[in-house]
Amino acid sequence: MKLVVIGNGMVGHKLLEELMAAHHTGLEITVLCEEPRVAYDRVHLSEFFTGKSADELSLAAPGFFAQPGLDLRLNARAVRIDRAIKQIVTADGEIIRYDKLVLATGSTPFVPPIPGNDRPACLVYRTIEDLQAMAEWGARSRVGVVVGGGLLGLECAKALCDMGLKAHVVEFAPRLMAVQMDDGGGRMLQRKIEELGVTVHTQKGTQAIIDGETARHRMQFADGSYLETDMIVFSAGIRPRDDLARQSELGVGERGGIRIDNFCRTRDRDVYAIGECALWGGKIFGLVAPGYDMARIVAAHLGALIKRKRSATNAPEFTGADMSTKLKLMGVDVASIGDAHGATPGSRTYQFSDERKQVYKKLVVSADGKRLLGGVLVGDATEYGTLLQMLLNGIELPAAPEFLILPSADGQAKPGLGIDALPASAQICSCNNVSKGQLCDAVSAGAMSIGALKAATKAGTSCGGCVPLATQIMKAEMKRQGLAVNNHLCEHFAYSRQELYHLVRVERIRRFDELLARHGKGLGCDICKPTIASILASCWNEFVLQKEHASLQDSNDYFLANIQKDGSYSVVPRMPGGEVTPDGLIAVGQIARKYGLYTKITGGQRVDMFGARLEQLPMIWEALIAAGFESGHAYGKSLRTVKSCVGSSWCRYGVQDAVGTAINLENRYKGLRSPHKLKFAVSGCTRECAEAQGKDVGVIATEKGWNLYVCGNGGMKPRHAELLVGDLDTPTLIAYIDRFLMFYIRTADRLQRTSVWRDNLEGGLDYLRDVIVHDTLGLAAELETEMQQVVNAYECEWKKAVNDPPTRRRFQHFVNSNAGDDNVSFVSERGQIRPATAAEKRERPRRIPITVETE
């Protein structure tokens, strides 16, 4: 069968995924994609502004389009369908034949017919190119207006704010999100949005856009008032792209949209339409979940046709979709469920509003009070998942449904939705159509973390709204199966790292032996010893090599250097922020030359010296300390480096002192022991030359202060850091980093980088922001105090080690001889040493003598 799919948007791509996963034989698919790139995640399009690249937004798995049977044409727009001869003509004049055709052409933003709407800097918000245009105009604008106060318009306004513009929303209706909100909710929402710095103008009809006096444009309103702005983004609804269907007489609705039946077929049995271009039951669905449903239905229908070669009447049918939504705007919780306006005859409503906390909630229930019909949540949408499930599964309401939305009195649990009450068929993830049953199956098959569950089922990978519920289901299922999560550190301690941390803090335990005697068994091992050494250091920051702690340290920590493959060590002096004086460099060079060390600039902006033998380490460090250097902790699970760019001191674009801040941060957190290594970077402007968004803690200068990014890393699984909070002054920046680090140290697992830790935090980044910025746990002061104690207790470990005779004595290869390790031998390469290979050792048993230069 020769299938042609017009449009490679979110829904068209879903269809391809479904079809390819079914491994049909004899199916040849041609995909016409008008855009210059393959399908990307439009739902998360706004993240383009917070640093996601087009590649990262891509929906196509690597190699997807290389599969046989799939022919992708980028930059190829279909301009005509000749149904009689079953062929399509593209804008380039190419002719493509089909047996079956799927239209997945999506929609275009509606631009109201206002005179002047085609002036420069009048834009829309739909594609990556649109966003690029916005970014370009944004850089040359001070004020931006979004026309349309719907879901998308608000998201767009937020993007304008983030670009540093003064943002306005102009809405024709009397309230924001008019479709989903009632008056009470709309009012509360408006206040919240205005708190974000967006000015909202409701009941404003724009009559013309003309030249402005203080800005590029002036918008003239029907009521005689006006607003001046430099750019305008139209977000006033969507119009289905049905021109191909009109041209080929496939049947479109009065107000547009390609008419389809329950199998998503048009009036031509060989042509389907799916996604935002399709009209079903008189409705266009402007959300991705119904579109995905349609894609699955067409995939099943085509699959049945291919397999049985006759009509597929018992294939699944489209039955409409739930249009409940939860807004994913930062800092504003808004949700609308089912019949939000109480339009069902006889329905009753319950309302709760708290003007001080700015919370508004409404429930719409059936006349008999037994079923939930709809609801509105503004200011706090915690109950969204529960309410949605109650609605979708027709679960009987408790006797007093108002308690579902009333704040609970102290300590009293809310009437929750017992997970057990949900049928296995309950759809938990609407974006990816994952049921409770599928989640439970995945748990049985071994998915026991939210990360694994996402990977196995795709639940939670689109809008993320279902993650809390999916997590609850996972936990309940694990419990049911008797699969208590064994997060015990090792056979010696039946506790997680977090629990051990707590025990150490609360019982003020300072020694491993004490902890082992009270809470463990056996001798300990190479897992628990370094972990507990790290916990003790995070809490009390005693010298890691003092007698009681020495035997707990990994070889690297025990010798305060990184062991190399041949048993020699590398030496990394700290160069905070990557800054080093010429004299410092000369000293490093002289020391390296004296001990014959291999030198290299590391990826962390400092110098590493390799090939030191154990007995040389104290001498090398004495010389480094004399030259003013300190330990770089390259060996520890602790702060490594704070990379910096030159920032405002030298760079013509820099807006803040990146080097100075990097140095301060490095000096503040140096020596801090943590569950895994920590890396920071500070960039002096948005060009981001220090690559701060690839770090556990990334700081990027803005005109007003600093943006704080957290939980990124490079390495095996690179992860971009996410914006925690923006425009901080320096003291607040440090306070937040203190809190962030201490909270991580308290709660992370052993060897868990911040990104993995964040992925496993229930509630994700929003929760983290609540804890760090809004102090919802009331921990902020405590975390800051704990950090200050660690900072105050800092001492350079190497200074301590070289001046402590018992410690110093350990730096010796043989306890009973001054000889060195005869297994370490070097050969010369590019003018420096490197370890000899096994073959080289066999050939030339004589190693090159290490020349010790005398100054």
Next chain:
Amino acid sequence: MNDMMQGWTDICALDDIVPDTGVCALVDGEQVAVFRVGERELYAIGNFDPNAHAAVLSRGLVGSLGERTVVASPIYKQHFDLCTGECIEAPEHSVRVWSVRLGADGRVRVGPTAR
């Protein structure tokens, strides 16, 4: 005195080994890793890690795995049984074992032959 006659090598005082750590001793030209577990228990095995081709076992972390007392190589973390020298993850890479004693004079001595 007696020990010397039987070919035992005096390597250091017990106090030279931090409890629950190891040192490396040169015994008849060979590198031997000597461990002190707790206050007075002593073990000696070859110092060369056959997995990593590096003479480093004395620098590993000492601990227990079930009933066995082991050291973890600092390079790739394989465990070696301190009583038998067996490499638990890769038995073909096991190491030899030496006898080791604590004299009444508080000195640590390693026996002449590897078992």
